[in-house]
Structures are given as structure tokens and as C-alpha cells.
Amino acid sequence: MDAKEEINNENDNETSETHLGYFTRSKRRKLENGRENYTKASTSTILKRKISILCLPNEVITIILSYLAGNELSKSIRLVSRRFKEISGNMLNNSFKKIGKTINTLISNTELSLRCINEDVELRCVLKLLNMLEILKQSYDIVIATVWRYVYNEYYVTTKTCLFAGKLIDVYFSFIYKFLKHPNLLYGSAIIDDYNLPSEVTKIVEMTKKFCVHFDKVIEEPISNFPPQSGCKLIDIFNCSQFSNSNVLAEKVVGKDSFVGEYCYFFQNSWFVAIPISSSKQSDWFHRRRMMHMRIRRIVLAHNELFLQQSQYERDLLLRADPTLYRTRAPENSVYTGFGDIGNNFFYYGVMNNGAFRQKFAEQLEEEGLYGVYPVDVDEVPNQEDVVAESNSESNILYRIPYLGFHAHIRVKCPLSFAPLRFLSTLDGSLVQRLKHNTEDKDTEGSVDIKVSFNCMSAAYPCLPTNYEYHENN
Template structure:
């Protein structure tokens, strides 16, 4: 990325050099020529040093930048000078915020179209387009939960950055342009092959993961007390999950303090922290970044699995008599793992089809065959009195196979509260927060993961994680 320029200073011949630098004598000028040179010299210097575009007002300069791709703005133009940097970043930040508005408008239009459409094939095409918009809306919320405190933060002072993911913005705009002008290019792959996505959506999903990890590592981890600046970022990420059970056990907002207790339950998911021997040392801000990444992966995978199931059920309702059979989502499983110092993490999500295949294999069997098999096994052999597996007599059968619960306790200054809390504040409270020059107070987040299904393979069912930064 950084280029190094090496200038050779040996501009003279070493053999003929008298030991010092020489230059030609200055030619004498008469009085008239001297006056002309004295008047014109500053003007020439000013013209050489100042480029005319530097005198253009910022509004016009930003209008010119709109004709350049956001990828070039973030990767090239933003690095020219300070003035270009300020105006390019302003264009990038506004462009990303505009994506959310466009997605919301198109989602409403697609829902209205479905209400007035009668043709079965047209319903299928519009529903596929609506599915893509919902996927992009989830991806957008994940990016916003990662960057808003450093890009769009109006509640307290922190290290400022920008939405430098120009290629991500460009890909969104390409998709939106095709959606408005050539929607057939988007829904055609999904109509031919169920659950297939166009190239733009697939790239956005991948770039979202990459960008969030890069932003955490480059922009946030480098801060001296990054947990304090990021505030309740854990809750911002968890609030992006659309198909979970969330209980607000306690939530108190005072003039300068935020205290809350939440309970999140992820269905068909697991999260296990297994103690191991220390393999490598890691600072606490790196551990925080890894936890944010881990939770983000779980949320994205959970949304992907259950959003696909919800979209399938919606299409069944919209198309009661389909001309082409509506294919059920395939069995999908997502797993992730990794070690951080003295803990090995294993987490994942599976959809309903994979869950049924994994834990309820006898549901598709005929009832008579099951009864006959049980009768043949009962009363025979030395283990006749042992409780049957997966029966009401088996104590482990009462434990859920999958699903983990998160109990979160938060205590922090009001400025560091989750985004949804800050948006609900009245105008006076928001103005008070904006006028504060420095935020003081303890910041602590305690998370307890409970995964009862881990008792089957004799793994730990509880893992505790605590964020305890130093006071600023």
C-alpha cells in the first residue's frame, strides 16, 4: 500500500567536482525587466502551487465526486489531501445511509405489488425479489451495528472514521439499479433454481463479513480503551437477530447512567466454551474483537437459516395453488470454532430440516412399525428395566437438544447505551449528551452463555464472559 520514493542526490560528476556545488551566475536585469519580474513572479508561483480545483466550493466538489465510483473515492481520491478526504468521506457516509432508505422503499413497493398480483408466476418473481431485499436489509443492519459509533455517532465524542467500504456501496447501488430498471436479471436465477441468489447479493454477503472484521481490527482494536468507546456494541449486534426470543428483564435510564438485564434465546443453535491449556497470550481488546466477531457470525447464520424458512412459509401462503411445486429449504448447518488463550469455542446453527433429520429420525417412520419394534425390544435381555433412550423415563430427554441462552447485564454511562435506547431519548436528553465534553463512569458488561444440550456429549453447559475496562 505505502510506496517509498528514493531520490538519488548525486546530480554532479564526482571526478569533475571541485568539492562544492556550483551554479551559473544570475543574469543582470535592467530596471524595467526587474519590475516586470517582481510583479509576475508571485502570480506564477501561486498558479503553480494552487490547483484551480482547490478553490471550488465543497458543494460543487462533492457533486463532482458523485460521478466517481465509491470504490475510487475510498481507495484513491480520499488519500489525495485533507480537503479531498473530508469531502470524499462525506459523500461515502451519505451514500451508505441512503441505501437503507432505498431498501425500505423497495420493500414496501414489493409488498404492495404482492397484494395486487394474481398471476402465480408473477407472485413467485416478486416474492423472490422481496426475499433479496430482506437479505440485504439484514446485512445492512450488521454493518451499521459495527460502524455507527465511529461514523454516525452524534451522542458522544470518539475516534472518527468513515464508511470506507466503497466497493460494498457500489455493489448495493448496482443491485438497486437493476431492481428498478431490469428486475428480471435478479429474479431469473431464483426462478430457475430455488434459493439461488444473484451475483450482487452473494458478493454483498461476503463483503459484509470481511468489512466488519477489518473495521474491528483496524479501527476499534487500536484504541487504548476500545470497550468504553464501543459501549454496548454486543447488544447492538444481538439486536440484529430477527428470529430469536428476547426478554427485557430490567432496563433503567437515568440522566447519566444506563442499567439493563436482557435474556436472548437462539433456537437450534449451540455455543460452548471448553477450557484448554494456554496456547498463546492475547490482550483483552483482541479478546473483545474476537467475541464481537463470534456473535456476529452466529447472528448472521441464525438470520440466514430462519429467514429462508420464513420466506418459504410466506410463499406457501401467497401461492395456495402453485403451478410449479414450491421447494422446501435444504438441510443447512453452520459451525464455527477457534481457540482464544485458555478457551476453545465451538458454536453453530442448523435449520429446522437439519434439526429434524438429526434428532427426530423416527418421525417419518410408520407408526405400526415403531410399535412393533418397541414391543420386540421390551422385556428381553438383561437391560429390560433400563429407561429407553429418548423416552419420558430418560432424564436427559427432558433437556433440549439444541438452543443456547444469553443472560446479559449492563451498567454504563448513558452515552454508551445501545443505539435503540439512544434513539428513544427525547430531544432535551439527546442535546445534553451531545454537549458533554467527556463521559465518565464505570462500564461493565457481563455475559453468561447457557447451552443445556452440551450435557449430552459431556461438555460444559455454561460459559461466562466479562467486559471490565479501565476507567477513562
């Protein structure tokens, strides 16, 4: 039999009639001869538009992204869109600034805690933690000196970027977390081996060196239209040296917005020699400037590292006069050297600690009978004018007394906005506000003139050049 189906048309205005129809398969039902009104069934579901994360305010996105690691922000999130790049960049910059404040606070609190410790074992553990914090402080300062003009600059217009070393930030936070929650995981290895640092500290030191080189090469060197953007970056790097004898000979504001400075640095147990050579290699001014920044940064980092070990060793002997455990052993004899040629000069530089210096020159001092007359640890550089150089003469004291160290004399003249960071941080608020208002003024892009005179008197012993002049001028 054929299937019978009853079709009912519901209409509020007319009385519906019943119709019979036959269907062989399921399909749309047709109205008869157009005499019936067809009404579409209304849906009771209200469709809502999904809200994209891009529609959220920046504050909400910042809270969401705060659960991600810094490495993810720098490698992935920062590349999604321009808006995400700005948000993640600000988060990375703020995180690194927070790290600096946290390290300074931890150092201050740890130094205060040393006064309240009576037990030798606890004192030894706290000293190891303080040593690690001081190492991280050195690495942090050198990064700030390298990037602040392009990341945190509020004094003049530069190419803005962010501190994209997200992995470096993650390792810093990992160390801080262990320091506050599980300090035994940090000083445990150092108690067994005096100079065995935890993995976080060694990673930070290595990544700092690589990041600074990468930042100069990728961010700073390609900026060739405005040479003075780097300002007095070379002096900022010199100011990171904690154990050099530094003197500020002059530092003042001239006229309305000009800066004049003169500085003198002496690096003990160090050398810096530039040997003239004939080379066919071509290098532009920006490449030579980047390489000079890299050399000085290497010397400063090596000098800080070697002399910080000696300083920490002497502090340990002073505070632990009667140790219940074994005494801390003296630092091993260490030497750092670097070399490379660029243009028509071959550069050779390096640093050695006191132990390596004594090992190399003690026998010579004893043979000359000058071991008690001339101290091994030289604190002051002899005046070059007081020494009459006689080539390979035995009467010349330079050839009889082992003397190691180089002298860097810096003269700078530039707009006030380009001054070293240490000087800018001492300016009063009104002058800083005036500099900030003048950042859009093109007149502030003046000339930066830096002259550095390197004098390594010990290079006269092997008959090498003792002086080298370096000049930065856009």
C-alpha cells in the first residue's frame, strides 16, 4: 500500500485545512497550487560571535601571556603580529629590569645577613650565595651597557627594539626562584668544590657574552644612517669594570646641551697591543666600531671575572678567620687572551690574575733582586714622562722589572643626550625632562667625538708598539 501522510499548515489568521498527500521518498514538501501560506520555522537559538584574542585589551593579553616563558615570548609570540610584538617586547623589557632590582635587593639582604651569622658552616654557605649574586650582577651590568640606548632610552631618538633574550631571562628567574625557595640546590656544589658554580650561573655568563655580540651585529651595526645613536657606549662598557683604577678627570655640561668628559682607566695585569700590518681585508667604520666595543667588553668581563675571584677569596679569609671546615683554596692561575686583525692592525689583548702573574714573573724578580723592592701587585701606573725609553737597554727599568697593565685615556665631546649612562643618571629631574622633550628635535643629533689613547708600557719589553689611538667621530 501507498503510504499516507497528513500535512497540517498552521496559520494564526486563517483556518487551516487538512490535506492528504503521497510521497515515495523523503524530500521537501510542496504546497498545493500556491493556495497555502508557507511559514518558515523560527529558530530559538541566538548565534553569538566568538571573541578573538586580538579584540581583548592589552592589559588582558599581558595577563594571559604572563603564563608563558620568556623564550616563547621572544621566539614565537613576538612574531605573530605587530601588536603582539609590542606587548611581548614590553613584557621582556620589564622582566629584565625587574631582574636587576631583584639582584640588587638580594645582594643587600645577603650582606646584612652576614652580620648575624655565628656558625662557620652557615657563613660559608651564605658567602657562596653572595659570590653567585655578584657574578650575575656583573653580567647584568654589561648587558645594560650594551642595549639600554636601544631598549630603555628616554633621552634621544633611536631605533627601538626589545631585549629579545627570552631564554636568558628565564634562566635568571630560575636562579632567583632557587635562591629564594631552595638555596641548597645552589651552594651545594660550591661547598664541595670552591669554584664549582651551578648550571644557571654558568649559562648566564655564557649567554651574556653571546647575546652582546649578537645584539651589536644584528641591531646596532646595520643602523648606518645615524652613527651617533651608539653615543658614549664605549665609556658605558669601560664603566662596567669593577676592579680597574678609574678616574674622572672632567665631566661637565657645556653651554645649553653639550657634554665634555675626560676619563682615565688602568687595568692591572692586562695588556692591549695594536700591531700595524698590511692587509687586503676591507671593513667599514661601523664594523671597526663594533669590533672595538667587543674587544673592550671582553677585557672588562675577563678582568672582572679573574679579580672578582681574588676579591671573594680574600673576603672569605677575612670573615672566616677560624674555620671549622677546611679553608677556601686560592683561585687557580688563569689567563685570558684574545686576538684578531681588522683593517691594518692586528690586536692582541688579555688579562691574567695575580697567581698567574707571580708564576710568570716571580723568578725574574728574584734574579734581579727586586722582589721586595718592586711589588708584584701594581696599583699605580708609572708616569710615561718620567721614564726615558732606551731601546733594549739594561739601564731602562722597563726591561728589568716585570710590569703588566695598560692605560686607557678617553676624551669625549658630544650632545648631552649622548652622555654616558652613569652621568645621565645623576642629572636633576628638570634637565632630564627637557632632554625628553627635545628627543623629537633633529638638532639633538649632533656630533659624537670620542678619542681613546691606549698605552701599554709593558709592550716595550718584547719590542712591540706601546701606544694606539682610537677615534670615533661621525
